[in-house]
Amino acid sequence: xxxxxxxxxxxxxxxxxxxxxxxxxxxxxxxxxxxxxxxxxxxxxxxxxxxxxxxxxxxxxxxxxxxxxxxxxxxxxxxxxxxxxxxxxxxxxxxxxxxxxxxxxxxxxxxxxxxxxxxxxxxxxxxxxxxxxxxxxxxxx
Numbered sequence: 001x002x003x004x005x006x007x008x009x010x011x012x013x014x015x016x017x018x019x020x021x022x023x024x025x026x027x028x029x030x031x032x033x034x035x036x037x038x039x040x041x042x043x044x045x046x047x048x049x050x051x052x053x054x055x056x057x058x059x060x061x062x063x064x065x066x067x068x069x070x071x072x073x074x075x076x077x078x079x080x081x082x083x084x085x086x087x088x089x090x091x092x093x094x095x096x097x098x099x100x101x102x103x104x105x106x107x108x109x110x111x112x113x114x115x116x117x118x119x120x121x122x123x124x125x126x127x128x129x130x131x132x133x134x135x136x137x138x139x140x141x
Contacts, residue, residue, distance in 0.1 A: 003028060003123070007035055010132070014046050015139065021118070021131045025071065029123035032082060036133070038114030046139050056114040058138030060102030061085060067092040070127035074119040080111030087121075088129070102136055 004024040011018035021035055038044050038059035045052040064075070066088050073088040085103055086095065097103050105112045120129070 002026060003030060003120075005030070005033075009043070011134075012044060015137050016135065017044055017137060018132065018134045021129070021133070023118075023120065023129050025120065025123040025125065025127045027123055027125040027127075029071070029120035031119050032076065032078075032117045033119070034078065034115050035118050036116035036135070038116075038137070042115070044137060046137065048139070053139050054114070055137040055139055057105050057109075057112045059114050059116070060097075060104045060136045060138055061116070061133060062096075062098050062102040062136055063134040064088070064095045065093075065132040066095075066129065068129045071123040071129070072121040073129050073131070074121060075133075076117040076119060077105045077109060078113045078115035078117050079105075079109045082117060083109055083112075085116070088131070104138075 006022045008020040038055040040054045045054045068088050068090050075085045076082040
């Protein structure tokens with residue numbers, strides 16, 4: 001068996017995006033699974049002047065609403081050596097980063113792609129998460 005996961009696009013506008021993610025674990029968990037793809041192979045492109053532009057490394061996370069049960073969840077920036085964006089501990093909360101302009105890929109992160117990855121930490125059978133994540137694309141319009 002494998003974890004039962006969902007990823008749903010809630011918003012894909014010119015400058016904002018939002019996704020909903022769920023996981024009901026069988027105990028195997030997830031390891032560096034791409035959940036948001038701001039690269040040129042992803043769905044977050046914006047057509048400006050007839051050209052499709054992608055946020056790439058300019059993608060930002062502005063808010064995370066979550067409920068995590070019986071495990072932790074690492075949210076990572078994809079790079080040569082993945083970089084931690086935030087860790088969600090068991091419980092329910094809202095993390096609002098709008099007052100600081102969002103959390104973003106560290107400047108100079110080698111091999112950064114603009115992808116956001118999830119890794120579950122110590123998943124148990126029937127552990128779970130539900131995450132709604134909001135962000136900005138960082139495309140100059």
